[in-house]
Amino acid sequence: MKAFPKAKLQEVLKTLASKGTLYVPALVDETHRYYPYRADIQVSLEQNSAISPKEIFFPSTEKIYNFTAYGIDGDYEEILPDRTACVLFGVRSCDMQAILCMDDVFLTRGYIDEYYATRREGATIVALGCSKAGADCFCSSMGLNPVEHEGADAQLYDLGDYYGIQGRTEKGEKVVEALAVAGLLSESSAEVLVPEEFVLQVDSEGIAEKLQAMFEHSLWDQLWRKCINCGTCTYLCPTCHCFDISEKKKNQHCGVKIKCWDSCMFNEYAMMAGGHNPRPSKKEKVRQRFMHKLRYFPERYGKYQCTGCGRCIAKCPVNLEITDVINQVREAKVNG
Amino acid sequence: MVKDNATPENLAKATTEEIKRINPLIPMKAKVTKIIEETPDVKTFYISKEENGQMVVPFHTAPGQLAMLSLPGVGEAMFSATDAPDHLQLSIKKVGTLTDELHEIVPGQTVGIRGPYGNGFPMDQIKGKNVLFIAGGIGLAPVRTAVRYCVDHRDDFAKLHLVYGSRSPADLVFQYDLFETWPAVRDFQVSVTVDRGDDNWKGNVGFVPAFLEELKPNPDNTVCIICGPPIMIKFTLGILDKLGFTAENVITTLEMRMKCGIGKCGRCNIGSCYICLDGPVFTLAEMKKMPNEY
Amino acid sequence: MNSLIKEMQALAQELLASGEVKGVFGWTKGSRWYLTPPLFIQKAEDAIKLHYDEFAINNLTSLLLDYRNSDDKIAIFVKGCDSRGILRLIQDKQVNPEKVLVIGLPCPGMVDKEAVKDQRHVHDLPLLRKCQECRYPNPVLADRTLGDVQVTKEPGVPIGITAERAIQKGVGSKGKERYQEVKEIEALSADEKYAFWQKQHEKCLRCYACRNICPACNCRECIFESDKKGWVNKAATTTDNAFFGITRAMHVAGRCVDCGECERVCPAGIPIMKINRKIMQDIDELFGTYDAGTDLEEAGPLNHFKLDDPEEFL
Structure with missing residues (x-):
């Protein structure tokens, strides 16, 4: 397969960055997330980013329209992101699968979210196969192959001293071609490195079906007890897509409407005018999160809404682990 | 696709290519042309959009569908809407920040509107049948969207019967329809009750479930459309069951908090249904299969 | 440490079996060797799930807020630092002291799981910085104590069966540098x-x-x-x-x-x-030196007014 030496990574990135915005996982101020590439940025491909790449297509806050209100008059003015091309470099299988989950939500079922679509359509995703499982990774348990993902435009493989690269789509081939033109590619027959057995494993098969009859199960009476209802799990999750439409007022006459991340863990999330909350306590909120990931989403879109990236497990303040929930569901007795 | 044929089945099948590319989150600029004070805390707003110097309906809604109304600088919320040739009607009860502000506006106010959202009542499937409408309080707003359809297409339906109740005579909404328009329609029985009467009230006094039990509507070839406060629904469903209405023939609407209206923002789900997209209309049989979380 | 865990389990078992409390907050062994997350149990037979070691870092006290409107009495295990959280909740009138049974534990000093190098095999880890800077390794308030720890309102050195190891690891060694x-x-x-x-x-x-x-x-x-x-x-x-x-x-x-x-x-x-x-x-x-959540009777300098309070900003 075509390959480039790891030592030439910076040249590869420079080449790609010369064609448009290039997002790379990097460490800036001790935060590991995707940043637009700069020559002085500390690129880090050792492990997956702490913050998922979902924020590139679905930023935590974005402006959607300006509004004005003068007396009985008012107006709306659309704000759309620029439709520019970008490359996401180094996306792991878990995050690639998560992008497909996001695509299902934002691009299908009758309506397209123009904000997501505009960013997503211009993106070329260069995935990176994992040769080492992270401490909290369990993508293989969610049916993914850590080494490659067919949803990517191009796939990188860890060949030891080299990264192998294969184009999958027209957009991906362009990336390969750009690197070839720059003289960075050679042929390599080295074996693709694969991760050793995952420390964290769980059997997720049939969980969605089993949960069908478990909405009222006593399991949910216990799971919430240590949860603090913070939004860490949902904000780090590469598939959690809930958002709020809120606003920032500039003055009493004008302001901007914003679309910003929201979390089913928060009390305001489902609170209705008049004060009724269909999911009033921690129990209902915790149940909603896991049911959404493991039953509702599969029922609607035919895939789990958990890709085994392990970010929620790594950062949950109380170690409420989705793998443990899956195990408990598997072991639970269901009447009838 | 978006506007013409947004049934859940079609939406489920729709691919990216089939979806009309509009920005669904941006409200359409419209004006409030008329405000009717229905009760001390309910007002009906007529909303039109200006097009070539004419005031026209912003978009058409099917019975039971929803519209997202926004007051610039205040907020946005989802309401049941019914259409007329040149306007949409939204009847809104004062319950929170936005609705309080809406009750302060005057005709001519610019508002934002987007929609239509949701599945609507299955009027085609009800064709040829008797329709029993049951409503409590502001619950008559969604029910009225179906009543208006049946009145406009009177020949498509057999007997019509509305059972409506409110807290007091002063709280009866759409009195012009209840006591003038609808009683004049052929084969349309209108039965009104109040929880507490006043000196001038000559009609029935009592709660909707008890009144319904007295009226004993015949379940044969009849579909029931019911909306109202949860407590009324709960007890009325018991009576309907006793009268012999099957769960397939009882239709209601569900309410959840909504933000996007297009099945993306997440919050309005009940189980794997999004109320803004797959609802708000469900048969009792469908609801029995859904998690009890609304 | 094992004997301490046995004591914890026995006490929780007894408290739940007798009905003295309706629930117990403690910790349990997690999915990996370096995790000891929170656990809430309501049945006496679940007491064996309780665990305690140098990974029991979670301060469990804020979880009591879920029971602030409940009439049920809840037991909670606390380390020295955690116990100050109980005082906080009592002083802020969020928790009724009659409805909480506080069980004080000696603290071995918590270690830094961020320093784990091998997920599969147990190895030594450095003490957390906050534990090096610890001034209250012993509970400032407790209804019961285990492992020979003593309740004390004063800052000091670790007491109890884990004390020797805690001091050796450096618990409190940097108290003055905090x-x-x-x-x-x-x-x-x-x-x-x-x-x-x-x-x-x-x-x-x-x-x-x-x-x-x-x-x-x-x-x-x-x-x-x-x-x-x-x-x-x-x-x-x-x-x-x-x-x-x-x-x-x-x-x-x-x-x-x-x-x-x-x-x-x-x-x-x-x-x-x-x-x-x-x-x-x-x-x-x-x-003047003030440590919040160490003395139930003392309101704290920002919670009351004294005539000689500094007021140069007024």
Whole structure:
């Protein structure tokens, strides 16, 4: 397969960055997330980013329209992101699968979210196969192959001293071609490195079906007890897509409407005018999160809404682990 | 696709290519042309959009569908809407920040509107049948969207019967329809009750479930459309069951908090249904299969 | 340590079996060797799930807030630092002391799981910085104690069956240097300070983990809960994030019990304790040394007025 030496990574990135915005996982101020590439940025491909790449297509806050209100008059003015091309470099299988989950939500079922679509359509995703499982990774348990993902435009493989690269789509081939033109590619027959057995494993098969009859199960009476209802799990999750439409007022006459991340863990999330909350306590909120990931989403879109990236497990303040929930569901007795 | 044929089945099948590319989150600029004070805390707003110097309906809604109304600088919320040739009607009860502000506006106010959202009542499937409408309080707003359809297409339906109740005579909404328009329609029985009467009230006094039990509507070839406060629904469903209405023939609407209206923002789900997209209309049989979380 | 765990299990078993309490907050062994997360049990037979070791880092006290409207009595295991959280909740009138049974434990000193090198095999880990700086390794309040620990309102050295090991590992060895990080920031110029905190607040995800884990953040409804109140914007911009962070710090001023949980749980790695410690230092300097959540009878310098309070800002 075509390959480039790891030592030439910076040249590869420079080449790609010369064609448009290039997002790379990097460490800036001790935060590991995707940043637009700069020559002085500390690129880090050792492990997956702490913050998922979902924020590139679905930023935590974005402006959607300006509004004005003068007396009985008012107006709306659309704000759309620029439709520019970008490359996401180094996306792991878990995050690639998560992008497909996001695509299902934002691009299908009758309506397209123009904000997501505009960013997503211009993106070329260069995935990176994992040769080492992270401490909290369990993508293989969610049916993914850590080494490659067919949803990517191009796939990188860890060949030891080299990264192998294969184009999958027209957009991906362009990336390969750009690197070839720059003289960075050679042929390599080295074996693709694969991760050793995952420390964290769980059997997720049939969980969605089993949960069908478990909405009222006593399991949910216990799971919430240590949860603090913070939004860490949902904000780090590469598939959690809930958002709020809120606003920032500039003055009493004008302001901007914003679309910003929201979390089913928060009390305001489902609170209705008049004060009724269909999911009033921690129990209902915790149940909603896991049911959404493991039953509702599969029922609607035919895939789990958990890709085994392990970010929620790594950062949950109380170690409420989705793998443990899956195990408990598997072991639970269901009447009838 | 978006506007013409947004049934859940079609939406489920729709691919990216089939979806009309509009920005669904941006409200359409419209004006409030008329405000009717229905009760001390309910007002009906007529909303039109200006097009070539004419005031026209912003978009058409099917019975039971929803519209997202926004007051610039205040907020946005989802309401049941019914259409007329040149306007949409939204009847809104004062319950929170936005609705309080809406009750302060005057005709001519610019508002934002987007929609239509949701599945609507299955009027085609009800064709040829008797329709029993049951409503409590502001619950008559969604029910009225179906009543208006049946009145406009009177020949498509057999007997019509509305059972409506409110807290007091002063709280009866759409009195012009209840006591003038609808009683004049052929084969349309209108039965009104109040929880507490006043000196001038000559009609029935009592709660909707008890009144319904007295009226004993015949379940044969009849579909029931019911909306109202949860407590009324709960007890009325018991009576309907006793009268012999099957769960397939009882239709209601569900309410959840909504933000996007297009099945993306997440919050309005009940189980794997999004109320803004797959609802708000469900048969009792469908609801029995859904998690009890609304 | 094993005997201590057995004692914990036996006590929890007895408390639940006798009906004296309806639930017990403790810890259990997690999915990996370096995890000992919180556990809530309601049945006597579940007492064997309880575990305690140098990974039982969670301060469980804020979880009591879920039971503040309940008539059930709940038992809770506490380390020294955690016990100050109980005082916080009692002083803030969020927890009825009659409805909580506090069980004090000796603390072996908690270690840093971020330093784990091998997920499969147990190896030594360094002591957490907060434990090196610990001044209250023993419970300041407890209804029962296990492992020979003693209740004391005074700062001191570890007491009880784990004391020797704790001292050896360095628990409390840097107690006097706990304002070191504050001094480092104070040494910066105003512009540098501003740049430093801008960078930190830019990272904030507004997940509110810091608030929700905190025993001092016990408001029934936080002003940041709703954007409708107009206090704060939902937009996660640096300005709004800073507004949240600073407001929270000022609201727990004089009430922060120095457990460090906010900083531990922050998924963005914001050094929240630097702000809290700065405020503690200022209080010490203005009003004399004061440690919040150590004395049930003492209201704290920011909670009452004295005629000789410093007032140069008035």
